[in-house]
Amino acid sequence: MKLIEYPDRELLFLSLANDIAAQLADAVRQHGRASFSVPGGTTPGPVFDTLSGTELPWDQIAVFLNDERWVSEDSPRSNTRLLRERLLRGPAHRAHLVPLYAPAEAPEEMLEALSDGIRPHLPISVLLLGMGADMHTASLFPGADRLAQALAPDAPVLMALRAEAAGEPRITLTARVLCDAMNIHILITGAEKRAALERARHLSAEQAPIRAVLDNATVHWAE
Numbered sequence: 001m002k003l004i005e006y007p008d009r010e011l012l013f014l015s016l017a018n019d020i021a022a023q024l025a026d027a028v029r030q031h032g033r034a035s036f037s038v039p040g041g042t043t044p045g046p047v048f049d050t051l052s053g054t055e056l057p058w059d060q061i062a063v064f065l066n067d068e069r070w071v072s073e074d075s076p077r078s079n080t081r082l083l084r085e086r087l088l089r090g091p092a093h094r095a096h097l098v099p100l101y102a103p104a105e106a107p108e109e110m111l112e113a114l115s116d117g118i119r120p121h122l123p124i125s126v127l128l129l130g131m132g133a134d135m136h137t138a139s140l141f142p143g144a145d146r147l148a149q150a151l152a153p154d155a156p157v158l159m160a161l162r163a164e165a166a167g168e169p170r171i172t173l174t175a176r177v178l179c180d181a182m183n184i185h186i187l188i189t190g191a192e193k194r195a196a197l198e199r200a201r202h203l204s205a206e207q208a209p210i211r212a213v214l215d216n217a218t219v220h221w222a223e
């Protein structure tokens with residue numbers, strides 16, 4: 001794991017957006033296309049703001065979430081909504097959004113169709129992850145009902161998980177898909193998450209799911 005500490009959040013968000021833009025441009029140069037997987041939640045908005053205004057070959061870039069809460073797009077809890085509002089605008093509106101949600105009662109009903117959409121875009125060129133203070137990443141929550149399966153080396157691309165801390169049911173990329181990404185960035189802010197990250201380094205992935213991706217990741221942190 002590589003840890004970069006920034007003097008403040010503003011610098012963190014800008015510098016991370018620049019790193020991601022350079023890696024996406026590089027992937028398109030090398031392969032003619034790229035994929036970019038991003039977290040929802042409250043932290044990444046400013047990174048999205050910068051990236052959305054950056055000139056990149058966005059029409060050759062597929063964007064998809066790490067995970068989605070099983071709510072429709074008009075809910076303020078929808079990560080897809082966050083993406084549309086903060087990332088897929090300006091030059092970045094030309095990117096191809098690969099959905100992680102489709103209207104249905106339960107995520108299990110849509111797993112196959114949504115996985116078919118994601119599969120052609122693997123491995124992920126650039127993966128940006130968030131982390132909760134409980135050491136979850138994507139929707140791999142400690143104590144989630146199918147966590148062991150989602151951490152297994154033979155896990156499917158996407159799984160539906162339920163966990164008390166998650167609120168609504170979730171759909172998430174599994175650990176092996178996250179680990180296979182070419183470039184892995186973890187974005188965390190504040191003292192509580194920094195302490196959680198240190199704790200995670202000495203725990204198993206079952207106890208601290210972020211552990212599954214730490215070895216090859218660059219962690220970006222500011223107070």
Ligand SMILES: O=C(O)[C@H](O)[C@@H](O)[C@H](O)[C@H](O)COP(=O)(O)O
Nearest residue numbers: 039040041042043130131137138
């Ligand atoms: O849908 C989600 O909740 C996310 O994808 C999740 O994994 C998130 O990255 C962490 O929970 C951190 O969230 P915050 O940035 O809000 O602390």
